[in-house]
Structures are given as structure tokens and as C-alpha cells.
Amino acid sequence: MDYLIQIIVSGLTLGSMYALSAVGLSLVWGSFNCLNMAHGSVMALGAYFTLIAVDSIGFPVWVSLPFAMVGGALVGTAVYYLSVHWMLNTRNYETNIIIATFGIGMVMENGLLKIFGGYPYAQPLTVQGVAGLIGNVPVNYRSIVIWVVAAVLMVALGLLLTRTRAGRAIRAVAQNRDGAKLMGVPVARVYVQVLMLASLLAAVSGILISTTLQIVPYMGANPLLKAFIVICLAGLGNILGALYAALLVGLVEASASTLWAPQYGFPVILVVVILALIWRPEGLFGRVMVARQ
Amino acid sequence: MAEALLKVAGVSAGYEQQMVLRDVSFEVPEGSLIALLGPNGHGKSTLLRCLSGLLRPTKGTVELAGKRIDNLPADRIVGHGLVHIPQGDMLFPGMSVYDNLLMGVYLPSARVRFEERLKDIYQLLPRLKERTTQLARTLSGGERRMLALGRGLLTGGRLLMLDEPSLGLAPIVIDQIYEVIADLKRQGRTILLVEENASRIIDMADRIHLLDTGTIVWQGDGRELAAQPQILETYLGG
Numbered sequence: 001m002d003y004l005i006q007i008i009v010s011g012l013t014l015g016s017m018y019a020l021s022a023v024g025l026s027l028v029w030g031s032f033n034c035l036n037m038a039h040g041s042v043m044a045l046g047a048y049f050t051l052i053a054v055d056s057i058g059f060p061v062w063v064s065l066p067f068a069m070v071g072g073a074l075v076g077t078a079v080y081y082l083s084v085h086w087m088l089n090t091r092n093y094e095t096n097i098i099i100a101t102f103g104i105g106m107v108m109e110n111g112l113l114k115i116f117g118g119y120p121y122a123q124p125l126t127v128q129g130v131a132g133l134i135g136n137v138p139v140n141y142r143s144i145v146i147w148v149v150a151a152v153l154m155v156a157l158g159l160l161l162t163r164t165r166a167g168r169a170i171r172a173v174a175q176n177r178d179g180a181k182l183m184g185v186p187v188a189r190v191y192v193q194v195l196m197l198a199s200l201l202a203a204v205s206g207i208l209i210s211t212t213l214q215i216v217p218y219m220g221a222n223p224l225l226k227a228f229i230v231i232c233l234a235g236l237g238n239i240l241g242a243l244y245a246a247l248l249v250g251l252v253e254a255s256a257s258t259l260w261a262p263q264y265g266f267p268v269i270l271v272v273v274i275l276a277l278i279w280r281p282e283g284l285f286g287r288v289m290v291a292r293q
Numbered sequence: 294m295a296e297a298l299l300k301v302a303g304v305s306a307g308y309e310q311q312m313v314l315r316d317v318s319f320e321v322p323e324g325s326l327i328a329l330l331g332p333n334g335h336g337k338s339t340l341l342r343c344l345s346g347l348l349r350p351t352k353g354t355v356e357l358a359g360k361r362i363d364n365l366p367a368d369r370i371v372g373h374g375l376v377h378i379p380q381g382d383m384l385f386p387g388m389s390v391y392d393n394l395l396m397g398v399y400l401p402s403a404r405v406r407f408e409e410r411l412k413d414i415y416q417l418l419p420r421l422k423e424r425t426t427q428l429a430r431t432l433s434g435g436e437r438r439m440l441a442l443g444r445g446l447l448t449g450g451r452l453l454m455l456d457e458p459s460l461g462l463a464p465i466v467i468d469q470i471y472e473v474i475a476d477l478k479r480q481g482r483t484i485l486l487v488e489e490n491a492s493r494i495i496d497m498a499d500r501i502h503l504l505d506t507g508t509i510v511w512q513g514d515g516r517e518l519a520a521q522p523q524i525l526e527t528y529l530g531g
Contacts, residue, residue: 168392168395171385171392172396172399175385175388179379179382179383182345182347182376182379183368183397183448184369184371184399184400187368
């Protein structure tokens with residue numbers, strides 16, 4: 001029983017972190033078919049922003065979260081104007097944008113390496129201690145904070161997308177770009193908003209991940225890979241599906257780590273995802289595309 | 294004749310190296326129903342895309358109520374009062390009927406008296422009221438066309454451009470759609486209607502422009518067209 005509780009606690013913690021990064025990646029893909037390879041570097045930048053806010057500027061620790069969120073959103077805007085803005089509607093856009101965002105990500109990571117060096121830093125925005133026991137399994141405050149932050153942001157994103165004019169515009173552009181233009185939606189502005197939103201989520205995801213590990217310039221690479229796996233499993237561009245798939249991947253990884261050893265986590269995820277995609281190539285929550293011949 | 298709401302002068306356009314429209318000129322007077330008739334693939338839809346800003350003309354000018362709009366992007370043109378209901382409807386399939394209608398009032402200027410105008414739309418297109426919570430992708434072809442029409446009307450534009458509203462629909466549904474168009478004409482709306490089927494518009498249109506291989510090859514009213522069956526025979530195959 002304790003094994004099961006441990007798997008659920010660890011799985012939800014991992015899944016919550018993956019969800020924040022995967023949902024942002026999925027939102028960007030769903031809106032303008034951009035596989036944003038700079039997403040992982042934005043996660044790392046988010047973690048460094050808290051460090052800058054607390055250590056360099058001297059802000060109180062709690063201010064570092066909104067500081068990093070705003071920083072992440074601004075980086076998202078920069079990614080748009082450095083790549084998507086120039087490449088959208090050009091030939092081979094979907095391939096070129098992968099290379100362009102990969103390049104931007106490398107510049108960000110090497111910039112961090114140049115400024116901060118390769119030394120690992122501890123995340124200042126963290127809480128320590130055990131909140132209590134479920135069975136014999138300790139549940140620490142850090143996990144609870146991760147669950148709450150992820151849940152609040154997911155609910156806020158859901159409400160934004162379904163209940164607000166800006167959110168409806170984002171969904172409309174994702175579903176039919178020309179149709180949205182004909183309703184007066186300024187599509188380019190919506191793309192900027194989407195990248196801001198996705199990068200904000202990535203920044204928070206980076207902060208949460210760095211509370212369990214450490215802050216290093218290349219810390220975004222592994223979460224980016226996991227986020228990519230999650231959105232493939234969910235079905236590309238399916239935001240709600242990405243949330244469910246992230247939790248599923250978190251639980252699978254936690255199961256393998258708990259039942260065997262931590263190093264089995266990633267291979268088991270890959271096996272599960274490969275089997276799932278053989279069964280449903282469109283993703284667990286994706287829709288089959290039917291093309292008229 | 295009322296003053297022209299839309300003036301199209303010498304418009305040429307195409308896709309990459311392929312010119313589709315050549316030197317197209319016509320006017321749409323306020324309160325009239327003007328029809329663009331022509332065979333499939335001869336530039337009717339491309340012309341509407343040019344007027345609504347989805348495609349930039351390579352030559353010529355487009356004026357709406359005296360203002361040039363050919364250099365504006367599509368999202369700005371709709372704000373000037375030009376509503377394009379394209380072929381294929383361009384609905385938002387994963388959104389409910391109500392959310393699709395809400396997109397019709399995305400622009401602040403379109404939100405004036407929204408509830409009242411939505412009631413008018415439901416009166417004109419009662420099927421939409423029965424389907425408010427249903428996803429657009431689950432609607433039938435006729436319902437989709439009605440939703441596109443309702444959404445377009447909510448934008449509050451002065452000129453309604455309808456691209457083949459009868460395409461792919463059952464005859465009974467086409468009758469319903471054309472009843473709605475006739476209603477709109479009676480209300481004094483200005484309509485530019487693209488159609489392939491001459492019999493549908495011959496009695497309804499104030500003026501008909503026949504588009505063939507990207508140029509206007511004939512223009513006149515329904516009576517004149519009916520009196521010259523050789524024109525229909527030549528260009529539309531009877």
C-alpha cells in the first residue's frame with residue numbers, strides 16, 4: 001500500500017511539473033504549428049530569474065515568482081519577434097522554425113553559462129519540511145506547493161481559454177486562422193500572447209523543477225524532452241490531453257522509479273509511449289485527421 | 294441607383310506565379326444584392342478573398358464607403374464593415390455554436406446591443422438557438438452554413454459577402470438558406486453573392502456579373518440574362 005501511495009505522491013509531483021511545460025508547448029504547437037525548441041531554455045531562464053530577483057536585486061523571495069513569470073513572458077515575446085514573426089507563412093516554416101528556436105535556445109543557454117558559469121545553484125524559492133504522513137509515506141511541503149501552483153495555473157489557463165475574449169481568440173486562431181482574421185482577430189498579436197503565456201508557464205515549470213534538482217544552464221533539456229513526449233502521447237496541440245498525459249507520464253515514471261530504480265523511469269516512459277502510439281498514432285486524446293482524396 | 298458602397302477598380306490577383314483575376318471592376322450599390330456568377334475555378338472565391346483581405350491584390354483598388362481597403366489586413370477590413378462568409382464556412386469546429394457566435398462580436402464595435410441582435414439572429418435562424426451548446430464540428434452542413442451566416446451577421450458589417458451558400462447542401466436546405474438571404478435583402482442589407490447556379494439568383498439579384506477565367510465577361514440584370522440563354526450555355530453549360 002505504501003508503494004502505491006509513494007507512486008501517487010511522486011507521480012503527481014512529476015506530472016504537475018511536466019504538465020506546466022507540456023501544456024505551454026502544446027499551446028504553441030496548436031496555435032501556429034511551431035515546435036518551440038527554446039521552451040527548455042525558457043524553463044532554465046525562469047529558474048535563473050528567481051535567482052536574479054533574490055540574490056542580485058534583493059527582492060523578497062515571494063516576489064521572485066511574479067518576477068520570473070513576467071521575465072518568462074518577455075522572453076516569449078522575444079522568441080516570437082526573433083523567429084516566428086519572420087518565418088510564418090514562408091516555405092518550410094515548420095522545419096525552419098524548429099532550427100531557429102533551437103538556435104535561440106542555444107544562445108540563451110550559453111548566455112546563462114557565460115553569466116552564471118556552470119555551477120549549480122540552489123533554488124531560493126522553495127519550502128522545506130514534511131507536512132505529514134500518508135500511511136508511512138512522508139509528504140513534504142515542496143510537493144504540496146508544486147501541486148497547488150500547477151493546479152492554480154492550469155485552472156487559470158482553462159478559465160482564460162474558455163471564459164475570456166482573449167482566450168476565445170486564441171482557440172479560434174488555433175482552429176481556423178483565416179476564419180479568425182475574418183472576425184477581426186489580429187492573428188499576429190494572438191501569436192505573441194500565446195508565446196508569452198507558454199513561456200510564462202515554462203518559467204514556472206523551470207522554477208518548480210529546480211526546487212527538486214538544482215539550477216544549471218542546461219536544466220531545461222530533459223524537461224523539454226519529457227514535454228515533447230507528453231504532447232506526442234496526448235496528440236499534438238491538444239491542451240487538455242497534454243495535462244492528462246503529463247500526469248500519466250509522471251505516474252509511469254514514478255512507478256518505474258519506485259518499483260525498480262530511478263534509472264528505469266525514462267526507458268519505461270518511452271516503452272509506454274511507443275506502445276500507446278502504436279495503438280493510437282494520433283495520440284491518446286488526439287483526433288484522427290481524415291483527408292479527402 | 295444608390296451610391297456605391299463597394300467599388301472595385303481594375304483588380305488583378307493570383308497565387309504565386311498563377312494569375313487568377315485580371316482587371317476586375319464592378320460596384321455594389323448600398324442596399325442592393327449583386328451576384329457574381331461563373332463556373333467553378335474561374336476566380337469568384339479568389340475575388341472575395343481579395344476584397345476581404347485574405348489575399349492581397351497585385352493591381353487595382355478596392356474602396357468601401359469611400360475608404361481604400363485593399364492595403365489593409367483582413368482583421369482591419371472587417372472593422373470597416375465588410376463581412377466575408379467564405380466557402381467552407383471557416384467555423385471554429387472545437388467551439389460551441391454560442392462561442393462561434395461570440396466570435397462574431399469579437400470587435401468592440403460589434404458588441405453594441407449584442408443580446409438584442411443575438412435574439413434577431415435566433416429569430417432569423419431558429420436552428421441555431423436549439424444548438425447553442427453543441428460543438429460546431431457536430432453540426433450538419435446546413436446548420437454549419439446557418440452558423441456561418443449568423444456569425445457573419447453579428448459582426449454588424451455593412452456589406453455581406455456570401456461565397457456559394459448553396460454549395461454541397463440538399464435542395465431543401467438550399468431553399469431555407471435562400472429564404473434567409475431573401476429576408477436580408479428585404480431588410481435592405483447590401484449583399485454580394487457568389488453563385489454557380491444561375492437559377493437561384495436570376496430573380497433575386499439587382500445586378501449580375503459573369504466571371505470567366507478571371508475577368509468579367511458580361512453584366513446585366515436577371516431579365517437580361519434570362520433573355521440571353523446563349524450566355525448561360527456558353528459560360529455555365531446551360
